Amino acid sequence: MSDILEKAKSIENYIINFRRDLHKNPELSSEEYQTQAKIINELEKMEIEYRKVGNTSLIATLKGKKSGKTIALRGDMDALPIKEEADLDFKSQKSGIMHACGHDAHTAMLLGAAKILSGMRDEIVGEIKFFFQEGEETFLGAKEIIKAGGMEEVDACFGMHGMPELETGYVNIEPGYRMAGSDTIYVKFEGVSGHGSAPHRAKDTIYPACTFVTDLQGIVTKNIDAQKPLVLSVGKFVGGTKANVVAKYTELDITMRYFDSEVRKKAHQAIKRHAKAIADAYELKVDIRIEDGTPSLYNDESLTVLAAQSAAKVFGKGRNKTIPKYMGSEDMAYYFKHAKGVYAFIGYRNEEKEAVYFPHHEKFKIDEDYMKYGTALHVQFALDFLKNSAS
Incomplete structure (x- = not known):
């Protein structure tokens, strides 16, 4: 000893x-x-x-x-x-x-x-x-x-x-x-509210936000080298106010874990790109804010x-x-x-x-x-x- x-x-x-x-x-x-x-x-x-x-x-x-x-x-x-x-x-x-x-x-x-x-x-x-x-x-x-x-x-x-x-x-x-390094990513979709019986007269944000959530895993599998780990987890999803009101806003909080700084950079770019593409497809506005965490x-x-x-x-x-x-x-x-x-x-x-x-x-x-x-x-x-x- x-x-x-x-x-x-x-x-x-x-x-x-x-x-x-x-x-x-x-x-x-x-x-x-x-x-x-x-x-x-x-x-x-x-x-x-x-x-x-x-x-x-x-x-x-x-x-x-x-x-x-x-x-x-x-x-x-x-x-x-x-x-x-x-x-x-x-x-x-x-x-x-x-x-x-x-x-x-x-x-x-x-x-x-x-x-x-x-x-x-x-x-x-x-x-x-x-x-x-x-x-x-x-x-x-x-x-x-x-x-x-x-x-x-x-x-x-x-x-x-x-x-x-x-x-x-x-x-x-x-x-x-x-x-791993850690970042928190805040995504906010903005549409147009309306009556739940006539969604075509409004611009719903919940459905596009759901599409974005499922799309996130495509970023991991299709944009990032599989031998360089990346984890994207949606920990918070808030949208709408009432069942018969089309949601004007939907917000997501995402945690991201990574090792390689290049993976981090690519993931940030892809998240912004995918969120904007989905927002454009459904005629919405989107705001993306990335809060740097620990390296x-x-x-x-x-x-x-x-x-x-x-x-x-x-x-x-x-x-x-x-x-x-x-x-x-x-x-x-x-x-x-x-x-x-x-x-x-x-x-x-x-x-x-x-x-x-x-x-x-x-x-x-x-x-x-x-x-x-x-x-x-x-x-x-x-x-x-x-x-x-x-x-």
Whole structure:
């Protein structure tokens, strides 16, 4: 067992207790004021400098005895508007809000890493930044930290997420695309209202909008390379006011997930083209608005090699398992636009503890045994990167 994992085990109760307190008291995106205060209290005990940024985020900085490169470690803090149904002694005390994505554990692991590293200042060659980040679920938190200068002079960044595809004690660190980019597309058809008994005297928008919805999958299959994934899902469809009134307006909200930037560009063009063609065919007006989301997340190849070596020290050999990339999105990708980075998936699956649910489920649980591994990986990779950069 590695030295760093031993250090993580020695403070395991501290990490777990902090996580349980956050789990009992979840806060929604950019409202994590109590969470921020609790972290500040711990950072002050560790004598780690920090500053508040954004609404509730923190940038903490730990400088080693010798100058060198800078690495940023990130932990997200926000909960979700979900009513918890998991049977836990430390169940959410806030109705309709729960930590259903494991961000409470992410925060606790990063704080545990800060605690370990604060006692290793003499061994740190360079600087370590800890991003305690608000609003990952809304894709706003990373932007706030970047806007506040958090990524200035950062040479590499590292983050992680617990996942149920991997059992506790296993990790996934792979190069290349690991999570999808995300955009939201708003389409509004405008026609002419009229009586339901005489649709020929009006310009209905519901039928053309339905045609557009079915046509979207034709964009995926006929315009995009099948080996480059694209997902288009209509999550909201609103049209009309009453059964006997021809709908003047119909609006659609579409989520789009992709990896390749060229696929994104082609999809945007095709959606606009198809919507306009259908609107023209039925003599309608159409307005299309694209809201940029987070970019796709890409693990730097050379940095991934180093991270995999760090993981082997913590988890042991043969514990880095290959899993498919995810079509879900992560605002960690914004940091990767400013410095090379690696994002790891850590296993929390334990069927005996009912820790089997995918994030955002109302019965979401983690195997808390996984947290010592995540804490140790933060520490090990930070030390290895700084040492490797100094040599």
